[in-house]
Amino acid sequence: MFHSIAKYSLYLGAFLGLSSLTHESMNTHVTASKANVWADTLNRPEENRFKKSVLSNDLNEPMELAVAPDGRVFFVERAGKFYVYDPVQKKTRLLYDFPAKAVDKYLNGLLGMTIDPHFSQNHYLYFFYTVQDKEQTKQRIARFKVNDDSSLDIESEKAIIEFPIDLEVSAHTGGSMAWDAHGNLFISTGDNTVPFESNGHAPIDSREGRPIFDAQRSAGNPNDLRGKILRIHVETDGSYTIPEGNLFPKGTAGTRPEIFVMGCRNPYRISVDPATSYLYWGEIGPDAGTDGVQGPRGYDEFNQAKKAGNYGWPYFVGDNKPYFQYDFATKKIGSLFDPKAPENTSPYNTGIKNLPPAQKAMIWYPYNQSAEFPALGVGGRCAMGGPVYHFDPSIANPTKLPAYYDKALFVYDWMRNWIYAVRLDEQQNYQSMEAFMPTTGDFRRPVDMEIGPDGSVYLLEYGSVYGIDNEDARLVKIDFNSGNRAPVAEAAAVDTIGLAPLKVAFKGDKSHDFDKGDQLTYQWKFEGKAVSTEVNPTYTFSKNGIYNVVLTVKDQLGASNTDTLKIKVGNTTPEVAIATTDNSTFFKASQTTLKYAVSVKDKEDKIIDPKKVKVILNYIPKVSREPLMGHQQLTSTFSLGKSLIAGSDCKACHQVNAKSVGPSFTEVAKRYRDDKTAIAKLANKIIIGGGGVWDEREMSAHPQLSREETTEMVKYILSLGNVPVENRIPQQGNITLKEHVGKEQEGRYVLTASYTDKGSLVAPQGKTKAVLALSKSDVLVLRPTKVFGSEADVLNNIGRQGKRLGNIHNGSYFVLKNIDLKNIEQLTYRYSSKDKGAKIEVHADSPTGEIISTLTYVPTGNWNTYTEQSTAIQAIEGKHDLYFVFIKNETPNKDLFSLEWIDFVSAKSLK
Incomplete structure (x- = not known):
């Protein structure tokens, strides 16, 4: 799959980095040094005209999709499941579970699918999946027929092309397929090479017994189908022929005629422009965060092939930045590879030695900010090549993409969660780019993007964390509203909890409409009935209960939107307060005691049980010197590092407690608990990358982060191994303070008091009686x-x-x-x-x-x-x-x- 961008990232490609991409950087209008600004940017559609709808939720590692002419959406999951979404019934159905070899260790499986250009007549679908055959593991591209009821005719399987892989590598699989205007099938394959022992540079270790560490045997080998984009023409009987214009003429010794593009590391998602038949793909690049003795830092690429060519890997990256010839045994540096005349002298090369000249990438970017394409931001990288859109006025669908995006190439990044529309000039060369839905897209790691026959966008989102069953993995559709937009309803109230009779003042005046001049009407439903058409009504709830108040706002054309507010009647929130005769902000270096008292009042609980009043004192050492952000954060951490991690994409490979592709932060904290050098060591490792501690996988470099930032991140991570014990103390007293004595004044004492009342029996609408219990807390934070x-x-x-x-x-x-x-x-x-x-x-x-x-x-x-x-x-x-x-x-x-x-x-x- 796409080998990690934080190398932890999978092998699904290139996942992960630690720095966030801001909306400001995404909104920047990007131009390379030679680029021109789009002529019609003043006519850019307002972002609020795009609507993203979830078609199918709760998926597990979705991979690739295809949209049929009748609107059915077929898609696959890596573990082998094949689904169809029916737009008429608005339901998703499992059609078949492929016996694909897809286990966590290997990360192969059911990787891709595509639909035949003549699907309406022949009902053919094509699948890219991993099979085990007599002790040999292979990647297979097979054709199946779909029955009228959408079921898959298993007996119709026809293997089109197969090639063996080294399963112990488990990285860089490719797996995408696309068609050109002539009915030729393009197939992407990864270099199937271990990237982890090359310091993030070119894996060209040709020592004896180490073939899986040498991409010259695959991507750089003209006689091997890995690390390539193949182009074949599938015949009616399931055989294939070679179209004219591939990289090597059929019959050329030491080459494979199926190769259209060679020199690929992991072309995880590809597309073909149906008008020009030009090929586009995202190339997931190597992991080095800085230039080194072996050559340049890592770059991801978006590539264009107008004709067959060699795109350089593992000898070149980006705009043909060359690597040095390097002896992995002696560590001796040789001369730079020549992009005009590259040679493959590896003993593992089974093909010709002299390779075609290397072609430059169209767009390239490293972990830190790109000088040529600054708006792509910083952080982890995982480039994916999306479709080219051609506006068709004859398509009846009113929600198709507008003409503004005509001839735009869409590209996206799995790690950075953005989609860009790239413009090409009349010669189909790069001109400019701009972010697509930068503020409202809320993309959850886009893993495949297609524009359906209806002109709408269909998107598979892998979900937030690599390698697990994400709750937010889903199939979504993006529609464009060219006409009247529905208003936005916003319901609010000051008092949402109280005793009957409860009089509540509601406010709907924050509701609005993007279409200026629209006349809005309001309808409030209380207790299931329409009661008021005022903008800001008042209503009294006479009985205890839990009520959903619904505000519907409608414009004069009938477009409407609703908002719901929950009102809880039958109980009131307790009052909890901490008082002290000492200073309530500061503690002195010499201070040894704190006198405090916690008071609790509750209108319904006449007697407060002291056992239910929870009072806890914790000391948090070594707090970052940053602004205090409020009580809601003080009880957990003051750490700037937590904020930095929260604003990054760390969670793609790490969770706090659960293992993902990388270790949990808690595991990291436990491992380094007694290591006095851990902060400096790990802070540096985040910047430069590295691995070998947890397994063979590595974490990517993050040169865009400062040493101060990574230090704060490490401090927060290590603090998770020392979670404060719940040190309960009496409701009042004079407690001894001793944790700060003799230490540098950087910590905080956090005194927390909370109480949950006995609740009240209420009768919610249409439901049986339930207990409505309410909690309240107060926090006292003492700083030096x-x-x-x-x-x-x-x-x-x-x-x-x-x-x-x-x-x-x-x-x-x-x-x-x-x-x-x-x-x-x-x-x-x-x-x-x-x-x-x-x-x-x-x-x-x-x-x-x-x-x-x-x-x-x-x-x-x-x-x-x-x-x-x-x-x-x-x-x-x-x-x-x-x-x-x-x-x-x-x-x-x-x-x-x-x-x-x-x-x-x-x-x-x-x-």
Whole structure:
């Protein structure tokens, strides 16, 4: 399959990386250095006119699909299952379970399928699957006939072409098929080579006894069908002939005439333009994150073949960047391979030595940002070649893709979850590209994309995580709405929980319509009945129950949309509060105790059982110096690393607790629990890639990430091996604090109190009685008094510089939120300022709020010279957002200050 992009990634191709692709980068209009902007970008359809519908859900490793002329959608799963989606019945049916050799270790199986161009007459389907035959494993392309009831005629199987594979490799399988306008069948095959011992560069290890480590035996071998795109013409009897124009004329010694394109690593998805018969494919590239002594870093490619050719692997990558000849035994570096006259001198080459000149990729991109194609972003790579669209005004389907996308080539990336439309000029050369549905697509690892006979897009989504039965693996359809759009209904209410009689004020005024000028009408259903047509009605629920309130918004043309709100009547939420006579934001380095009390009130529970009040104190060490994000995150982690991982595609190969293609994060944490060098070692490994710890699979390089970012990611991962014990404490008391004593002040104490009430018997609509129990919690987070600049919650005209703040000018400010100043009498700043003295005012709750502290500081003479200066602060009651505003009215007033930290000093500390 497509060998990992984080090499962990499968062998299904090239999966994974750790950096996220932003909507901003996806929206950027991409042009290569020679590209022109599209002429009609002003007429680009609004994204909200595209609708994505799920046709079939809960799939397991879906691979390839084909749409019949009558609208039936056939598709396959790797494990062997073959399905049809019936658009009339709107149902998916299993047609056959192929005895394909598809086990986790080998990652082969039922890899692809296609529909005969004359399907309406001959009812033929073609399948690409792995078979075991007398101790030999082979890839087979076979033809079957489909019966009138969509069932597969098993007896009709006709093997068209077969070729052996080295099953112990289990990587780089190809498996895609497509047809040209002349009825020729194209078949993609991978290089079937172990990529893991070449440092992410060219696998050309030709030492004795190591054939599976040498792609010269396959992709670089003109006499082998692996690492190729084949082109054959299937005859009526199931035999095949060779079309004119393939790479090697039939009868040429040391070659196979079926080869149309050679020099492929893993051409996992291919397509053919039905108008030009030009071939397109995504090439999943090698894994090196940086250029090395063996040659260039890894690049994925989108390729175009107007005619037969050699596309260079394993000697070249991208735009013909050459690798060095390399002796794996002596580690000696030789000369660069010549793209004009490549030679295959491997002892495992069974074909001719002198190869056709190498062809450049059309589009190429590495893990980090591409200089030529910057909008493709950064991160893991897994390029897939999609279809070319030709707008046909005679197609009656009103939801077909618009004429705007006429002649656009669609390409997509499994790892980065995007689809791009590529424009070609009149000579069919690359011109430009733009993202397709960048903000609303919500693509879940697209693995095959086709444009049906109806002009709509059909997409198989593999799902979030490689190698498991994903809940979000599915068949979807994308339709275009060229006319009236349905409004968007948004129902809201302030009070959704309470006791009967419960009077609730509902609001529907956030509902809207994308078509300006549409007149909207509203219908609210309460207790199953239409009750109000007001925009913002009020309704009283007289009986206990759980009610679904439905708002329907309709425009004047009848298009409508609904939103549902759940109202729970029969109970009220408990009140839980933590109080302390100490400061509720900070703990001092010398502090050894915390006095606290938890109060719980509930209108229905007259007596609160202390055993049901859960109070827990945890200490989280080594918290990242970053803004605190709110109580919902504080009880689990403060880690910046968690945020970085959440914004990446790590979960394609890793889960927190369950094993995927890579180890779980918890397993990693346990393995390195006692390794004092783990943070530095693993942070570096994320950047440069590597493997061999868990098995032969490797993790891809991530050169786009900084050392600081990967360090924070590793800190979070390692923290999962030390999950805090549920340290329950009494509802009130004076607890000893000792975890921070003698340690660097980087941790947090988290005191959590929660209570779940006894519930209330209610009668939900149309259902039997149920218990409605409600929970509430409160959290108290104590941080060290020394707050580093990078921990600021909000910055205005200020820049982060590691743990410091800089680029501070007149009018700049930063904010620390929810600060309790009880017992705080002084602020000490550690700062530097080259040559401009100024003033810092601390305002409460806004940049112009009450001034509670002022510091007039003097320059330190150099940005690298830091000093400490203190000033008093007024201890106002309660928690407040503190705005630190920089004031220098006379010019020059730029680049005033660099802040390392502020210490909130207590009165007791001053004595």
